[in-house]
Amino acid sequence: MGFDIHPMTAGDKPQLMQLLAATPEFEPAEIPVAEEVIDAYLARPGVDYQVLVAEESLCILGYICFGQTPLTRSTWDIYWMAVAMERRGRGIGAALLRRAEDSIRRAGGTLVLIETSSKPNYLPTRRFYLKNGYKKSSRIVDFYAPGDHRITFEKRF
Amino acid sequence: MGFDIHPMTAGDKPQLMQLLAATPEFEPAEIPVAEEVIDAYLARPGVDYQVLVAEESLCILGYICFGQTPLTRSTWDIYWMAVAMERRGRGIGAALLRRAEDSIRRAGGTLVLIETSSKPNYLPTRRFYLKNGYKKSSRIVDFYAPGDHRITFEKRF
Numbered sequence: 001m002g003f004d005i006h007p008m009t010a011g012d013k014p015q016l017m018q019l020l021a022a023t024p025e026f027e028p029a030e031i032p033v034a035e036e037v038i039d040a041y042l043a044r045p046g047v048d049y050q051v052l053v054a055e056e057s058l059c060i061l062g063y064i065c066f067g068q069t070p071l072t073r074s075t076w077d078i079y080w081m082a083v084a085m086e087r088r089g090r091g092i093g094a095a096l097l098r099r100a101e102d103s104i105r106r107a108g109g110t111l112v113l114i115e116t117s118s119k120p121n122y123l124p125t126r127r128f129y130l131k132n133g134y135k136k137s138s139r140i141v142d143f144y145a146p147g148d149h150r151i152t153f154e155k156r157f
Numbered sequence: 158m159g160f161d162i163h164p165m166t167a168g169d170k171p172q173l174m175q176l177l178a179a180t181p182e183f184e185p186a187e188i189p190v191a192e193e194v195i196d197a198y199l200a201r202p203g204v205d206y207q208v209l210v211a212e213e214s215l216c217i218l219g220y221i222c223f224g225q226t227p228l229t230r231s232t233w234d235i236y237w238m239a240v241a242m243e244r245r246g247r248g249i250g251a252a253l254l255r256r257a258e259d260s261i262r263r264a265g266g267t268l269v270l271i272e273t274s275s276k277p278n279y280l281p282t283r284r285f286y287l288k289n290g291y292k293k294s295s296r297i298v299d300f301y302a303p304g305d306h307r308i309t310f311e312k313r314f
Binding site for chain 1: 184186187190226227228229230231232267268270294295296297299300301302303305309311313
């Protein structure tokens with residue numbers, strides 16, 4: 001594989017923020033929200049959020065952020081996920097997702113949810129989830145904006 | 158009506174917390190989460206959350222907590238709502254909901270979502286939303302716990 005996956009540390013943050021800013025699917029308004037979640041994770045790792053990064057030769061290639069859904073028995077959310085544009089197609093996203101799922105299963109999770117957009121530029125993202133064993137669970141029309149629906153994917157253990 | 162509705166202030170909190178603790182639909186684990194949201198509202202009213210209370214003769218009868226859904230153009234969430242058990246059936250919940258909807262509409266909101274449980278003791282709650290013009294929008298099986306599904310209701314303006 002050439003890369004390894006480990007829990008994010010504070011030192012990874014500058015590179016990760018650059019990766020997020022360069023991720024074409026993210027709107028500028030999403031970056032500060034993703035950062036808030038990263039900061040909440042760094043302040044109390046594993047309490048509300050877990051963050052894993054994929055790294056190769058000191059270079060951050062991608063990340064995944066997940067956590068147990070508050071007030072549920074065993075439901076978990078994959079909140080954020082990104083792989084650097086020029087590193088896609090090497091299985092980094094699938095490896096990150098698998099590691100997150102392993103961790104969720106070990107913690108007793110039985111349901112994993114991922115919310116994503118119906119926009120055309122998210123088609124590769126949606127195909128990625130389907131290919132990795134997720135099913136479309138529900139859809140809320142015009143959730144993000146007119147014409148931009150929220151699709152929720154689910155996987156059950 | 159005999160009661161009035163106004164934005165919550167810090168002085169309302171002790172009574173409101175007693176009301177929440179006595180609300181039979183709420184599980185004990187939900188109370189600290191509801192309190193966190195109330196504290197976030199009191200710290201920065203109207204930023205992430207708005208809270209309205211119904212009051213009569215200095216007595217808090219019910220409350221509603223809502224806010225714009227992060228990263229959406231014009232979607233709003235009704236996060237929490239409660240009416241004291243012994244005050245139900247007087248239209249307090251409907252009045253709180255109408256006031257929240259007015260405020261959402263004035264702020265440009267076009268979609269209101271309410272997530273609730275499929276449990277039998279939430280049947281009056283689900284009927285209340287249907288009676289007030291909400292439609293079932295989606296359902297995620299076993300979301301809260303095995304057998305306890307999440308039902309999302311929606312209203313569009």
